[in-house]
Amino acid sequence: MSITLHKISKQFGTFKALDNINLEIPEGELVALLGPSGCGKTTLLRIIAGLEQADQGDVFLKGDNVTDQPVKNRQIGFVFQHYALFRHMTVFDNIAFGLRVKPRKQRPSEAQIRDKVHSLLQLVQLDWLHDRFPDQLSGGQRQRIALARALAVEPSVLLLDEPFGALDASVRKDLRLWLRHLHHELNVTSIFVTHDQEEAMEVSSQIVVLNHGKIEQKGTPSEIYDQPKSDFVSRFIGQTNVFHIEDDDHGWLKSTGIIVDDPKGIVAHVRPHNISVEKTADPANSPVYLKDWQHLGGTIRLELQRNGNHSPATTIYAEMPNEQFKELALQKGEHVTLRIKHAHWFN
Amino acid sequence: MPQSHIMPGFRPALGFTLFYLALIVLIPLSAMLLKTLQLNLDQFCDILTSRRVLTSFQVSFGAALIAAAIAAVLGSVIAWCLVRYPFPGKKIFDALIDLPFALPTAVAGIVLATIYEPKGWIGKWVMEAIGVQIAYKPLGIVFALIFIGLPFVVRTIEPVLQEFDSAMEEAAASLGANRWQAFIEIILPNILPAAITGFALAFARGVGEYGSVIFIAGNMPYVSEIVPLLIITKLEQYDYAGATAIGLIMLVLSFVLLLLINGLQWWMRRRNGQL
Numbered sequence: 001m002s003i004t005l006h007k008i009s010k011q012f013g014t015f016k017a018l019d020n021i022n023l024e025i026p027e028g029e030l031v032a033l034l035g036p037s038g039c040g041k042t043t044l045l046r047i048i049a050g051l052e053q054a055d056q057g058d059v060f061l062k063g064d065n066v067t068d069q070p071v072k073n074r075q076i077g078f079v080f081q082h083y084a085l086f087r088h089m090t091v092f093d094n095i096a097f098g099l100r101v102k103p104r105k106q107r108p109s110e111a112q113i114r115d116k117v118h119s120l121l122q123l124v125q126l127d128w129l130h131d132r133f134p135d136q137l138s139g140g141q142r143q144r145i146a147l148a149r150a151l152a153v154e155p156s157v158l159l160l161d162e163p164f165g166a167l168d169a170s171v172r173k174d175l176r177l178w179l180r181h182l183h184h185e186l187n188v189t190s191i192f193v194t195h196d197q198e199e200a201m202e203v204s205s206q207i208v209v210l211n212h213g214k215i216e217q218k219g220t221p222s223e224i225y226d227q228p229k230s231d232f233v234s235r236f237i238g239q240t241n242v243f244h245i246e247d248d249d250h251g252w253l254k255s256t257g258i259i260v261d262d263p264k265g266i267v268a269h270v271r272p273h274n275i276s277v278e279k280t281a282d283p284a285n286s287p288v289y290l291k292d293w294q295h296l297g298g299t300i301r302l303e304l305q306r307n308g309n310h311s312p313a314t315t316i317y318a319e320m321p322n323e324q325f326k327e328l329a330l331q332k333g334e335h336v337t338l339r340i341k342h343a344h345w346f347n
Numbered sequence: 348m349p350q351s352h353i354m355p356g357f358r359p360a361l362g363f364t365l366f367y368l369a370l371i372v373l374i375p376l377s378a379m380l381l382k383t384l385q386l387n388l389d390q391f392c393d394i395l396t397s398r399r400v401l402t403s404f405q406v407s408f409g410a411a412l413i414a415a416a417i418a419a420v421l422g423s424v425i426a427w428c429l430v431r432y433p434f435p436g437k438k439i440f441d442a443l444i445d446l447p448f449a450l451p452t453a454v455a456g457i458v459l460a461t462i463y464e465p466k467g468w469i470g471k472w473v474m475e476a477i478g479v480q481i482a483y484k485p486l487g488i489v490f491a492l493i494f495i496g497l498p499f500v501v502r503t504i505e506p507v508l509q510e511f512d513s514a515m516e517e518a519a520a521s522l523g524a525n526r527w528q529a530f531i532e533i534i535l536p537n538i539l540p541a542a543i544t545g546f547a548l549a550f551a552r553g554v555g556e557y558g559s560v561i562f563i564a565g566n567m568p569y570v571s572e573i574v575p576l577l578i579i580t581k582l583e584q585y586d587y588a589g590a591t592a593i594g595l596i597m598l599v600l601s602f603v604l605l606l607l608i609n610g611l612q613w614w615m616r617r618r619n620g621q622l
Contacts (some may be wrong), residue, residue, distance in 0.1 A: 051517050072518045078521040084514035088536045088619035098522035101532070133619075153522055 001060040001075075001156035001189050002027045003048060008057035010043055010213075017043045021057070025191065025206070030183045032200035033193045035210035036236070041193045042081075042161055044210070048191065049159050050074050058245070061157065077150030077161040078235040079186075083142045085134035091145050092117055092130040098153035120148040123182070140171040149177075151186070160192035164199060176203050197237050201225065211234050231346040234269040243268040243317050243343075252287060252308075256340045265345030274342040275318035277302060279328065283335040288316070290330050300325040302334070349522040365472030375414030376598070382591040394592050399568050400577065406485055407574040408600065411553030419546040421493070422500025423538065429501070444501050447494055452558030459491055460563040488573065491559045496549025503545035507538050536619060540612055547608040554601055 008021040009279070016035045017040040025031055033041040046052035048059060050071035060246065062278050066074050086094050097118045099108055108116065121127040124144040134142055150158060163179065164172045180203050183190055194200050201221040209216040209224065209232075216227045226235035235242070243253060245263055246300055280286045291305040296319070304316040318330075330336065383391070394400060429441055447455060463470040463481040470481055481487050491508065519529040523588035557575040562569045574597050 049521060071517070072523045076521060078516045078518065080518060082512070082514065084512060084518040086515060086518070086533060097519070097524070097532070101519075101524040101528045106392065106449065149522070150517075280477070 002060075003157060003189065003191070004060040004063075005044075005048070006058045008044070008047060008054045008059070010040070010047065010052070010054050011327065016213050018047070018054070021213075021215060023208065023215065023218070025189065027189055028187050029189060029206050030180070030204050031191045031206045031208060032204035033191060033208050033210060034197060034200040034236075035195065035216075039197055040213040041089070041195075041210050041211045045159050045161055045191060045193050046095055046155070049076050049078050050089070051078070075153075077153065077154045077155030077158045079143075079146050079150050079163055081162040081165055082289055083134070083146040085146055085149070087134055090131050090133055091121070091126070091137070094134070094145060095120055095149045095152050096194055098149065111284040116152065118150055123151070124148045138171075140175060141165050143167065143175065147182075151188075155188065158188050158190040160190065162194060163192050164194070164196075172199075179203055201237075209236065211236075228269070228344055231267065231269070234344055234346070238271055239317060241270045241272065243270065252306075256338045258340050258343055261269070263345065265347045267346045268343040269346065270343045272301065272317045272319040273299075274340060276317065276339045276341060277304070277318050277320060277328070277330075278337045278339065280335050280337040286337055288338055289335045290332055292332065293330075295322075295327070302330075304338070379591045379594055379598075382588055383595050384594060385588045390588075391592055395596060395603070396587050400571050400574075400593060401574070403574045403577045404597075404600075406488065406571060407554055407597075408604075410485060410488040410492055411556075414489045414553050415496055415546050415550035417489070418493050418496040418500050419542050420547045422545055422549075423504055423542055425497070426501045426504040426508055427519040430505060433557050433578045444498050447498050452495065452556065453496060453505055453562065456491060456559030456562030458492060459559065460487070463487060463490060463563065481564050483567075483571070485564075485571045487563040487565065488571060489562050491563050492549075492556060495559060496553050499548035499552060500542065500545030503548065504538055504541045507541040511537060540615055540619075543608060543612050543615070547605060550608075551605060552602060554597070606608050 003025040004024075005021055005023040008018055009016075010018040021044060031059060033044060035041045043052060047054045050059075050069060050073075054067070058065050060066065061076075062076060071078075072288075086097065089097070092129060095174060096113050099113045099116060102108075120128070121130055124147060126144055126148075129137065129141060129145075134145070137145065147160075147163075164175055164205040167175065176199060179192075192203070201224075204221065206218065206226050206285060207221055208218045211232050217224060217233045219227075225237055228237060234240055243258070244267055245253065246266060253268075258270075270332070277290075287308065288304050288306045290302060294301045294303070298321065299319045300322055302318045302320070305313055306316055307313050316338070386394070425444070427435065429444075460467075460482050462468050463473075464483065465471065465480050467472050467482070473479055473481060479486070481490055513538075515533050516529050519533045519560075520526075522530065542566065555575065557579075560573055561576055564573060564576075566572050566576055573592060578590045578593050578597075581587075
């Protein structure tokens with residue numbers, strides 16, 4: 001089911017949580033709402049769900065204006081950050097809840113409910129836990145039960161608030177992939193909120209970057225990463241080196257390959273993998289040397305120190321494949337030459 | 348003792364507990380038992396099966412149970428209101444709840460009797476409107492005991508409601524439950540154990556309550572005479588053994604009832620997976 005947000009604004013006291021948000025989410029997408037804490041992403045999710053009312057603007061689900069509809073009429077599934085499982089009910093009863101509270105005419109029989117709950121438990125691979133209580137489960141298990149519970153009512157939109165926020169790193173990695181596969185299987189329009197850019201890149205098909213209650217950029221993970229539209233997006237997604245052409249030495253920047261005669265802006269953002277590091281023939285004239293390096297698995301991150309003529313020393317990060325680094329055989333403290341292959345310009 | 352306790356001082360703590368229990372609870376109670384043993388079995392049975400004693404037991408326990416039940420419902424509503432809704436004067440209202448704890452119960456009894464007697468402010472109005480007399484009837488006892496028991500219920504439910512995760516309610520709503528279903532299925536099961544604890548406290552307090560009740564009850568034998576008053580009456584007639592006999596039975600009955608309430612709570616916790 002497609003989701004359309006039209007001019008949504010929300011204020012908490014004097015704090016503007018959301019400022020004139022317009023957003024279109026086509027059917028079947030898995031969208032990440034990404035932004036730093038306090039950017040309004042959770043508020044936006046809760047407004048879509050109907051758990052919160054916008055001060056202005058309208059919410060459309062599948063073309064219907066549902067702005068004044070309470071959450072129970074919106075046919076959404078909501079997964080809460082801390083799961084919000086019903087503590088006094090077993091896993092089975094938690095999942096069956098949404099089916100049992102249906103009006104008598106639409107309510108399935110107990111046998112149908114049992115089949116449905118067990119098939120959902122199999123979907124989340126936790127059938128053996130059906131008679132446990134939430135307090136007896138691990139974080140990852142609770143998360144999956146919460147998801148199964150939300151799916152029981154066959155929602156047309158699935159909304160997840162920081163779904164992996166409270167889990168430890170390894171469980172998180174597994175669940176991310178699992179959620180992606182689950183989405184492929186069910187193909188239900190889903191939105192999840194996260195402050196973790198890596199998570200957003202890995203799981204979603206579309207990313208919406210929010211900052212200070214406004215949408216900074218919307219696009220596929222590669223669009224967001226390769227063509228950041230703003231200074232904020234470029235800094236927030238992945239690591240980046242920032243060069244101010246007014247502060248930095250023109251001559252040196254020119255030697256690295258950034259064209260400063262005809263700059264497209266005043267600030268150049270350069271991704272670490274867009275900097276290539278080479279041995280220098282003239283160590284005395286190179287202001288850059290290798291300070292330290294870290295092993296990131298397949299790639300090596302080089303921490304380079306640059307002593308400017310007029311500006312204070314800065315650190316530049318570059319990345320290169322493991323094998324290439326071995327071939328170069330650089331020593332700590334060795335002076336190098338940099339080539340900048342690509343930069344994003346901002347004003 | 349194996350060294351598996353994290354807290355030091357298990358032995359002194361246990362010793363103190365036993366010493367305290369003996370000094371304050373067990374020795375006085377066994378003195379009561381000893382005094383009762385001065386009676387032979389026939390005398391004991393005669394006292395207990397006399398109509399006056401039986402009706403007073405009915406009045407005391409009946410009124411305490413009804414009052415505790417009403418207090419449990421009213422107290423839950425008040426606690427709900429205090430926790431969930433902001434309103435002006437909330438802090439003052441909250442402080443007023445504890446007043447029955449601090450007020451000398453005799454004062455409460457006199458005030459209640461004055462207001463609810465057939466010519467009192469409210470009593471007159473109720474008398475005219477529906478023809479029911481409150482003070483000097485068993486109904487007056489129930490009123491006094493509600494007043495006494497209410498703070499127990501409010502204060503036991505309040506913290507549970509404050510800790511209640513409102514996301515559970517939101518989850519219920521997102522799954523299609525209406526407000527009534529969310530209340531019955533989600534909120535009520537979570538506060539019921541606390542409500543029962545409050546009920547048990549209000550009931551225990553109500554059974555033993557003397558000060559406020561005697562002013563409003565009318566104290567008519569066979570109608571509105573409570574057990575504590577009967578004990579005092581026996582004492583005034585220097586019938587110490589008779590007084591302790593009634594006291595002993597009251598103690599046993601209260602103990603059994605509290606045990607049953609605890610059992611009910613245990614069963615509920617177990618059903619809700621909290622044990």
